[in-house]
Amino acid sequence: MSAPPILEARGVKVRRGGRDLLDIEAFSVPSGETTALLGPNGAGKSTLLRVLAGLEDPKEGGVRFHGEPLPRARDRTAARRRMAVVFQSPLLFEGTVYSNAASGLRFRGVERPEIRRRVAQALEALGIASLAGRSARTLSGGEASRVSLARALVLRPEVLFLDEPFSSLDAPTREGLIRDLAALLRGERITAVFVTHDPTEAVRLAHRMVILWGGAIVQSGPCEEVLRSPRDEAVARFLGIETLLEGTVVSARDQSFMVRVGEREVEVAGSAAPGERMLLCLRPEDILLTDLPLDPAHLSARNVFAGVVRSVQSLVHTHRITVDCGFVLSASLTRHSVEGLGLVPGRQVHALFKATAVHAIRM
Amino acid sequence: MDLILQGFLEALRLLWTLDREVLAVVLLTLQVSGTATALSVLVGCTAGTALALSRFPGRTLVIASVNMGMGLPPVVVGLFVTIFIWRSGPLGFLGILYTPAAMVLAQTIIAVPIVTGISLAAIQQLPRELPQQILALGATRAQMVRTMVVEARLPLMAAVMAGFGGAVSEIGASIMVGGNIKGHTRVLTTATVMETGKGNFATAIALGLILLALAFGVSLALTRIQQRGRIG
Structure with a gap:
């Protein structure tokens, strides 16, 4: 039996520049599992992620978090503080690795000793404890991605959103990061929504796969099931x-x-x-x-x-x-x-x- | 060459002997342009940041106006400020015509678009997704804006320097609204114009060199703040 959903989106429509970007009848994120949003470029994956994370308001429909509707944008800080997002680009701040990893906790007004403890744990978990004092500007792409992940994981989010966090990395670096992240997500039973256009990445990290095409969900289910039985030619070709x-x-x-x-x-x-x-x-x-x-x-x-x-x-x-x-x-x-x-x-x-x-x- | 050398020596003499009149002019220049810069940074940084982070109908028009304002002719500013603070003008009741306050007002109007335009560009050159990333880390809107400003601090300091440069170097407006009154509204630029007009080139060069040194000194101080802690 699957766990109750943490997040649900119903009748979500997003329009931009006179074009329908997203038209989602129903979508839910089960607790303790990783859901991969898969689709080609322009399918609406990142838009759906931003709507779910409360960073963008849909034109129609809405998102429920733990069964409650997400508050209006200006009153959403409390809900947002229970989630975290890692974007495609690491988007690190000026300063050290430590201060970057601590930024979310500082926004929440967490006490310094607690920040120190949690940041140390997160940097350790991602294998970058030795970089704590380094300037974020001097990091390699892989190190920066790890810092970006640590900055999100240190918040212990109820839902972790990952928007193609590996797409700019070279193959060996990506491989190492996927392996470590998969272990973390499964080990800690973190609820995650992972956007990717790579079916292989989706299979390695996610329990479920949701395929988006032209802003709509065309297929969803456990990864193996979707891979074995694509519903049409386009999805079949996309899945390799x-x-x-x-x-x-x-x-x-x-x-x-x-x-x-x-x-x-x-x-x-x-x-x-x-x-x-x-x-x-x-x-x-x-x-x-x-x-x-x-x-x-x-x-x-x-x-x-x-x-x-x-x-x-x-x-x-x-x-x-x-x-x-x-x-x-x-x-x-x-x-x-x-x-x-x-x-x-x-x-x-x-x-x-x-x-x-x-x-x-x-x- | 002889004229320039004489001017240089005169400048050294005026500074060395701490000429009271020159000292008063330098202090007033710093006071007027410093206050105008502070006010323009307050208004311009806020406006530039707000413009960069908001979307509203007519925004492009506002930005185009700001960009045009960066090249606002000081004499036009001087003319309108004079009209506004003229005894019978809308702000005549303030009674600030031919006072340092009027010069501060005029220089602020000249510097605000410069600071706004550069602040806008400074915030806009940050990655487009950065505001969302900051919010996604649990920041309030105020924390997000503060973080953006901190991230753009290097180009924002450039805005401060450009604002000071615009204020300290303008002359048309200062003469028109200040009147170049000795001991009251005489600043380095207006004094230089006056001495040149009188044919006292040595003194004019001396005042010009002091103005250059002053501008360089302030820029150096601001650059040191800007580059502090910067790596790479």
Whole structure:
């Protein structure tokens, strides 16, 4: 059973420059969980975050915090003091790391010994205790991001908002920060709303994923569920699903159905009626490649297709292989596998995937 | 060259001998321009900060007026201030025409747009999201404004220096509303004009050099405050 929501937004509409930026029917932030707001640039993620954090007033609708409507802007300081926001840019103040981390507590009039204790704890938790006396101007991008996070975490907010805090960092720095933040969020069961356009970041940090498109929520749910079953082609492409095949259901069985894609038939788990048009989604990591002759009768994977390697593209940690088997499949393999199988364009292979690995979207 | 050298030597002599008349002129210059700068900082910094942090219809028009005001011709200011404080003018009852108070008023009017314009730019050059970040850390609106001003303190000090520069260097308005009365409303600029008119170039150069030294001294003091604690 999920925890009661800390924040709820209902019928929220934001207009700017004569354009609808946000139109949210209902949205809630469950307690103790991290919710990722995911979407392409201009989807309204940051606007929704600012509305939820009480930093922007919607034209219509409103936000409830612990079941109570957020007060008017001028009376909102008390509510805002129970939340904290980390923006994309660290936006540090002139002064030392310590004075930056202490700023929110000073705004609240917290006593000095208490400030010292809490700032020390927060800097320690983020691995920057040794930087306390350093000027904020002299920090690297990664250090500045950590200070910005410490400045928010020291406030022990009931809701922590993170607006793409890693987008300006290089890969190794981002990696370290995500790892530490994930541990903190889960360890302390901090309620957080995390804006990102990177599905990988969302999966690593969040329990739930909310996909925004053109200012509206188009899909939400636990991360794995959303990743496995995007609701349309646009969301599927955004979530990194590269193989999208259009076809028609030709027959149905007990727990699966067959979809004709070009000259081939793909078996998909689930139910559908013959004649229905479907868009089949396959994640690159669900497709296996082999150079052995295969007998489908002896395999649990229901889909086995002979094909020819069309391209081999090297990515940072993996290789992307496209295989033409009457339709084009995109598979993700390690360098070791690519070298072991001697995969080069023109090589004959078999591609196989399970019927349950295919997500079918009715068109 | 000889004239300049003579002027320089005369300036040294006037300062060395602590010439009472020159000393009085220097003190009055500092008093009038210092007060005008203080008033213009009070009004200009507040107005510039408010303009930078608020949105209202006609804001661009107000900002354009401020920018125009940064180049306000002192004689025009002098003319209108004179009309306003003329015995029969709307502020004639104050009886401040040909007094240092009138000069303070005129110099303040000249310096306010300068300080406002630079303050506005100083606050606006801070990151756009900074006010929201400060509020998001739990600041009240007053704490947010104070933090913004502290963050912009370096360019804000530039506004103070420019304001003082505008006040101390103007002449048209001071002559018109002050009258350059010896021992009463004579300041360095008006005295320099008068001595030049009389052909006393050595004294005029001396007064000009003192004015330059004064402006440099004040700027140096303000720069030291500005650069204090600044790293990098």
